[in-house]
Amino acid sequence: METETTAETESAAARDTTWGLSLIGGAVRQYRIWLILLLLMLIATIASSGNFIHLSNLINDLFIAAPLGIAAIGETLVILTGGIDLSVASVWILASVVAGTAANQGVSPLLALLFALLIGALAGAINGLVVIFLKVSPLIVTLGMLVMAEGAARIYTNNNPILSLPSDFQALGTTSVGPVPVQVIVWVAMVALMGGIIARSVLGKTIYAVGGNPTASRYFGLPVAASLVTVYCLSGVFAALAGTLQSAYLNIALPNADLTTLFDVIAGVVIGGASLFGGEGKLVNTMGGVLVVVVIENTLRIVGVSQLIFQAVVGLIIVGAVYLNVGLRGKAHDRVRQKGI
């Protein structure tokens, strides 16, 4: 056991002073997003004169949040490694049109879903392989994939939207167990599953290590290449799952990528506390982040903020949230590690 010098203990104490040195303080600091969520829900209830807190509204929000949250799982993993996946929005819709077309041709819902997941895995694998072996920045690669997957979706559907889906396929997205949508159960289960895997496996350790220091990770002998490809692949799979579930719920599959979806997913990850430079973040907190985004958007809609300035307001809030998160963690250490602004 190392012994800390008085100076180290004092500076550690100084850094922790904001939230207190106690165990509870530490937990509060790590999971602060959930407090923020509760606060927001309170504000939402007041601002909407109680309309927010109606069960039907909350359930509606859950249906919106679940696909975003599922895609955010994959996005969190990618961001943890210090990368980014911009292709989520178009893998989302590509998967939904593939699954939708298959379902309309009589394929059983689960099989159609499987096709969608395979497409997502393929897209993600391509992303990962190009990042690792061609050494192109993830921003560029996934940007390119964003464009390509949308193009592929448009070619596949000949630019026509799929306006109706068989009812058994729709059931994938619409069923609920009591008041709880099955989508949400899937979401929570995935977070638990991935969280468990991350905590216990070499993959998990590598993900956090790569985000913190890729070169050191490689010297340590961690399977950096395999982990990165896996992570991007998973991001594609989760995006595909999310897209399919959402289109099942909405009974529509469009071949146009919705950048708002991308925005919401990344915002959820970042608001949940993950550092865009990698190495810090928790999957559970991403859940909280996504719920925060959905609550904010819902509140703005209920309150009647004009559709026209909607995106402007959301954008501002997201920048504010990123700022708060960076600020609460400590700015200096983020600046040192990053390459580029």
Add this chain to the structure above:
Amino acid sequence: MATFKKAVEGALPAFPPAIGRTARWLKHFGVQNSILLAVLALVTIPALTNPSFTTEANLVGLLQASAVLTTVTMGEAMVMLVAGIDLAVGAAVALGSTILALTIAAGHPLLVGVVASVVVVGLCGFVSGLVVAKLKLPSFIVTFGMLGVEEGIALVISGGNRISLPFSSNLPSLMYSGVGDIPYAFCLSLVLLAAGSFFLRYIRTGRRMYATGSNLDAARVSGVRIDRVIITAFVLSSVFAALGGVIYTSRIISGDPVGDLTLNLQAIAAGVIGGVSLFGGRGTLRGAFLGAIAYTLIINVLNLYGVNPNVAELVSGVIIIGAAYAS
């Protein structure tokens, strides 16, 4: 990473001093701009073998089509030079276009409209730069937020509708008439290229953009006012985007609050093709300009051959990745 360039360099013979400086300069030029030349070569063959390409109408159309992208790409290149990214350019063009159209429709002279649009959009760029420099947030997030803000402003002031320019306006002549066959809009883009290149080479703040982009900490320690440099980069990007908006307005003869949100992807792709590195510190405006021309050429050739526009979209994705790989 620079494998393509190294491959090209390896393939060409090493010129000994006996052969002369011109030969070596040519080889250096070829290696540095190898991506660009590769793209141009790729495009020239199908272009020249297709009779519809070499028609006056098509060539003029090409110049018209590239005017917006070249301007916007040069602006984006400024931000890329300081190792940032400006995702808001599509919305900046839309906002500039909307403000210009509204001002002209209200009866004010063209110049007033241009100034108004440049000032407002430039202000947005200033805010972006300020947040990136002072609050040290990643430019990707900040400009993503600014994208939403600019879109929102454009939608609110226009009520969501396009604003037609009055018949009496001479703005359309920017695009549709010019020096001989070269549209004035393209000339404007060339002027901006000259001015921007001058700035980057001879003006202190411009030169320091390269330093800031290559090594932020070294630049700061050397006394470069990186905050000022970063803010300038974002302001210039927005100013160029606003001017791109002016060109865009003259092209569609109306103000469009929605604009083309894929413009930022195209600008980045064009910049990367032209040798501007996303990691900062490398690239020239000339490269950005030519990259935009090359990109426009590719789309033009694909159109000529009747390729499905969706396939063209796929191709542009591949190009983005390919160009980034080769650099």
